[in-house]
Amino acid sequence: MKDKTTPKTGWLGLPPLAVGLGAVAAIVVFGWQFLLAESEIAVLGLVALAALGGWALGKTGIQDSLNEAMRSHNRSMNGAILLGLLAVIFLLGEEHFPLLMLTTMLLYMTVALGLNVQFGLTGMVNFAGAAFFGMGAYTSAVLTEHTAVPPLLILVAGGAIAAAIGFLLIVPVVRTAGHYSAVVTIAFGVLFKTFLEVNDVLGGPQGLMVGPMKLFGWDFNSSPMLLGMEMSFYANYALLGGGLAVLAFVLTQRLERSWLGLTLDSVRLDETASACFGLNVVRAKVLAFTFGNVLAGVAGALYGMMISFIAPNSFTFADSLLMVSIVLLGGLGSLWGTALAAAIVVLLPEKLQILQEYRFLLFSGLVILMLLFRPQGLLPRKVRSYFPSWRPQQ
Amino acid sequence: MDIGLLGQYLANGVMLGTMYALVAVGFTLFFGVLDVIKFSHGDVLMLGSFTGFTVYIGVLAMGIENPWLMIAVILLVSIAATAALGALIARYLVLPLKSAPPLNILLITLMLGTAIREAVRLFYPDGSNPKAFPVLLPTASVDLGGFALRADSVILVGAGIAVIIGLNLLINRTRLGLAIRAVAQDEETAKIMGINYTMIVLVTFAIGSGAAAFAGIMNGLYYNEVNFGMGLLLGLIGFSAAIIGGLGNIYGAILGGFLFAGLQTVGAVALPFASAYKDVFAFGVVIALMAWKPTGLIAERSSDRV
Numbered sequence: 001m002k003d004k005t006t007p008k009t010g011w012l013g014l015p016p017l018a019v020g021l022g023a024v025a026a027i028v029v030f031g032w033q034f035l036l037a038e039s040e041i042a043v044l045g046l047v048a049l050a051a052l053g054g055w056a057l058g059k060t061g062i063q064d065s066l067n068e069a070m071r072s073h074n075r076s077m078n079g080a081i082l083l084g085l086l087a088v089i090f091l092l093g094e095e096h097f098p099l100l101m102l103t104t105m106l107l108y109m110t111v112a113l114g115l116n117v118q119f120g121l122t123g124m125v126n127f128a129g130a131a132f133f134g135m136g137a138y139t140s141a142v143l144t145e146h147t148a149v150p151p152l153l154i155l156v157a158g159g160a161i162a163a164a165i166g167f168l169l170i171v172p173v174v175r176t177a178g179h180y181s182a183v184v185t186i187a188f189g190v191l192f193k194t195f196l197e198v199n200d201v202l203g204g205p206q207g208l209m210v211g212p213m214k215l216f217g218w219d220f221n222s223s224p225m226l227l228g229m230e231m232s233f234y235a236n237y238a239l240l241g242g243g244l245a246v247l248a249f250v251l252t253q254r255l256e257r258s259w260l261g262l263t264l265d266s267v268r269l270d271e272t273a274s275a276c277f278g279l280n281v282v283r284a285k286v287l288a289f290t291f292g293n294v295l296a297g298v299a300g301a302l303y304g305m306m307i308s309f310i311a312p313n314s315f316t317f318a319d320s321l322l323m324v325s326i327v328l329l330g331g332l333g334s335l336w337g338t339a340l341a342a343a344i345v346v347l348l349p350e351k352l353q354i355l356q357e358y359r360f361l362l363f364s365g366l367v368i369l370m371l372l373f374r375p376q377g378l379l380p381r382k383v384r385s386y387f388p389s390w391r392p393q394q
Numbered sequence: 395m396d397i398g399l400l401g402q403y404l405a406n407g408v409m410l411g412t413m414y415a416l417v418a419v420g421f422t423l424f425f426g427v428l429d430v431i432k433f434s435h436g437d438v439l440m441l442g443s444f445t446g447f448t449v450y451i452g453v454l455a456m457g458i459e460n461p462w463l464m465i466a467v468i469l470l471v472s473i474a475a476t477a478a479l480g481a482l483i484a485r486y487l488v489l490p491l492k493s494a495p496p497l498n499i500l501l502i503t504l505m506l507g508t509a510i511r512e513a514v515r516l517f518y519p520d521g522s523n524p525k526a527f528p529v530l531l532p533t534a535s536v537d538l539g540g541f542a543l544r545a546d547s548v549i550l551v552g553a554g555i556a557v558i559i560g561l562n563l564l565i566n567r568t569r570l571g572l573a574i575r576a577v578a579q580d581e582e583t584a585k586i587m588g589i590n591y592t593m594i595v596l597v598t599f600a601i602g603s604g605a606a607a608f609a610g611i612m613n614g615l616y617y618n619e620v621n622f623g624m625g626l627l628l629g630l631i632g633f634s635a636a637i638i639g640g641l642g643n644i645y646g647a648i649l650g651g652f653l654f655a656g657l658q659t660v661g662a663v664a665l666p667f668a669s670a671y672k673d674v675f676a677f678g679v680v681i682a683l684m685a686w687k688p689t690g691l692i693a694e695r696s697s698d699r700v
Contacts, residue, residue: 123497125497125500125501127504169681171685172681172682172684172685172688175684175685175688176684176688176689177688178496178497179425179431179496179497179500179637179641180637180641180684180688180689180690182431182497182500183633183634183637183680183684184681184684186630186633187630187634187677187680187681188677188681190626190627190630190673190677191673191674191677191678191681194673194674194677195671195674198670198671198674317626318508321504321505321508324501325505328501357516358512358516360508360511360512361508361509361512361513361516364505364506364508364509364512365505365509367501367502367505368487368502368505368506368509371491371494371498371501371502371505372487372490372491372502375494375498
C-alpha cells in the first residue's frame with residue numbers, strides 16, 4: 001500500500017486535477033467506443049482493456065491521485081464528468097441502439113442508487129425493485145394514453161404512485177427485520193408481476209402502449225437537429241435520463257453526507273443502540289424506503305415512455321435480483337460503485353449478444369463469487385470523513 | 395356450492411398443504427441449526443424433480459416396467475442427489491459466510507437459486523419447455539358423493555404426511571435429532587459437549603434438501619409436469635409458510651404450509667370473478683400477516699443482545 005499522507009503532486013508528478021481530467025477523458029472515449037463497437041472481438045478487446053486499466057489504476061498509484069482529485073477539486077471533477085456524459089451523448093448522436101442502451105443504463109443506475117440508500121445505507125434489502133420500476137412504467141402508460149397530463153408531471157406521478165404503494169408495505173417492512181422483511185418484499189415482487197399478468201385492465205400479459213415524453217411542446221419521438229446533423233430521437237431520452245441520473249446521484253450523495261445519512265448508517269449498524277441514543281428508527285426506515293421507491297418509480301416512468309411498450313415480463317423477480325446485484329457488485333453504500341456496476345450489468349450483455357441468453361446465470365455466478373471473496377464490492381465505500389476539508393498532517 | 399366441488403377443493407388443498415409443509419420444514423431446519431435462510435431451496439427442489447425425470451428416462455431405457463420399482467429408484471436417486479447438493483451448498487457457500495452479515499447468506503443462496511434455475515433452462519436438453527412427468531401411480535378413483543377421490547392423491551398425501559411425521563420423529567426422538575436440536579439451541583455448548591458441529595450442519599442441510607426432492611417428485615407426480623421455473627414459486631411459498639408459521643419451529647412450518655394452501659384454496663373459491671388472483675390474494679394475506687405478527691404465528695423464542 002502507498003502511504004496515506006497525500007502528496008501534493010500525484011502520478012508521474014502531474015497535479016491530481018490533471019490526472020483526474022485525463023481519466024474522465026479516457027472514460028468518455030472508452031464509453032463512446034464501447035457503445036459503438038459492433039463485433040464481439042472488439043467488445044471483448046475493450047472489456048479486457050477496461051479490466052487491465054482497472055487493475056493498473058490500483059497498481060500505479062493513479063487511483064490515489066484520482067481520489068485526491070475528487071476530494072480537493074470536487075466541483076471541477078463533477079463538472080468534467082457531467083460534460084463527459086454530454087459528450088458521449090453527442091458523439092453517439094445518430095446511433096439509435098447505443099443511445100437506448102446508454103439511457104437504459106442511466107435509468108437502472110437511478111433505481112440502483114435508490115436501492116443503495118435502502119440496502120447499503122439503511123440495511124433494508126428490497127427485492128421488489130423491478131416492481132416499483134414497473135409501477136412507474138405502468139403509471140406513465142395509463143396517464144399518457146388516457147389523460148392529457150403533461151408528461152413531466154407524469155414522471156412525478158410515477159414516483160408518487162411508487163411511494164404510495166410503497167406506503168402499503170411500510171408497516172410490514174418496518175415492523176419486521178432481516179429475513180422476515182426480505183420475505184415481504186420478495187412476496188410483493190412476485191405478487192405484483194402475477195397481478196399484472198392476470199389483470200385485464202392493465203393489458204394482461206400482452207402489456208400496454210406508452211405515449212412519448214413531451215417537454216414544453218417538444219415531442220421526444222422527433223429527431224432533434226444539431227449543428228446541421230439529425231440526431232437520433234433517443235438523444236432526447238438520453239439527455240433527460242442523464243439529467244435524472246445526475247439528479248438522483250447528487251440527491252443520494254447529499255443524503256449520504258448529511259446527518260440523515262448518518263442516522264441511516266447507525267440504524268443499519270445497530271437498531272437498538274440507535275433507538276437508545278434517541279434516533280427515530282421508524283422515521284429513518286420510512287424515509288429510506290420511500291426515497292428508493294420514488295427514484296425507482298420516476299425512472300420507470302421515463303423508461304416506459306422511452307421503450308413505448310411495456311409488458312409484465314420486463315418487471316419480474318429476476319429483474320429485481322439484477323438490480324440488487326448492481327448494488328452488491330458496486331459495493332454497499334458506494335455510489336460510484338453503483339454507477340460502475342450498472343454499466344457492467346446493463347451494457348455487457350447487450351454488447352455481447354452471446355451473453356444475453358446467459359446474463360442471469362452469469363451475474364448470479366458473479367455475485368456469488370463477489371460475496372465469497374470480495375464482499376465489499378468493486379469500489380468499496382470509503383469510511384465516512386466527517387470534515388471533508390480535513391487533511392492528515394504530513 | 396355443491397358438496398362435490400367443496401370436496402374437490404378440500405382434497406386439492408390438503409395435497410398442496412402437504413407439499414408446502416415439506417418445503418417449509420426444510421427452511422425451518424436450516425434456520426434452526428444455523429439461523430440462515432437458504433433461498434435456493436425451491437430450486438434444489440426443482441433440480442430434484444428434474445433428476446427424478448432423468449432417472450425415469452434412464453430406468454425406462456433399462457427395461458424396468460414395474461411402476462413401484464420405478465418410483466422407488468426415482469425417489470432414491472433424486473433424494474440422494476439433492477441431499478448431497480444440500481450438503482455441498484452448506485459446506486462451500488453457507489458455512490464460509492457464517493460470520494458475515496446474515497443477509498449475505500440469503501443473497502448468495504438467492505443467486506445460487508437463480509444460477510441453478512438458469513443452468514437447467516439453458517443446459518438441460520430442451521430445458522426451457524415444461525416436461526411431461528410420467529403417470530406412475532394408479533389413477534383409479536372412488537366416487538364420494540359427487541367428487542372423485544383419486545387413488546394417486548391419497549397415496550401422495552399419505553406418503554407426504556408420513557415423511558413429515560418421520561422427520562418430526564427424527565428431530566425429536568433420535569440421537570441425531572438431539573444433536574441437531576442442541577446445535578440449534580447453542581452452538582458453542584453443543585461443541586463443548588462433543589458434537590461434531592460441521593457434520594451436524596451438513597447432515598441437517600442434506601435432510602432438508604432431501605425432503606425438498608421428495609416434495610418435488612410429489613409435485614411432478616401430481617401435476618404430471620415439471621418445468622425449470624417451478625422452484626421459484628414453490629420456494630417462495632415454502633419460505634412464506636415457514637415465516638408465517640414462525641421460523642425455527644417445525645410445527646410452525648407445518649401450520650404455515652397448510653395455512654398457505656388454505657389461503658390459495660379460499661382465494662380460488664371466494665374470488666369468483668377470477669381464480670387467477672389466488673396467488674395475489676395468498677401473498678397479500680402473507681404480507682398482512684407479517685404486519686400483524688412480525689415474527690410469525692408461533693414466535694421464535696429469542697431476545698436481542700445489545
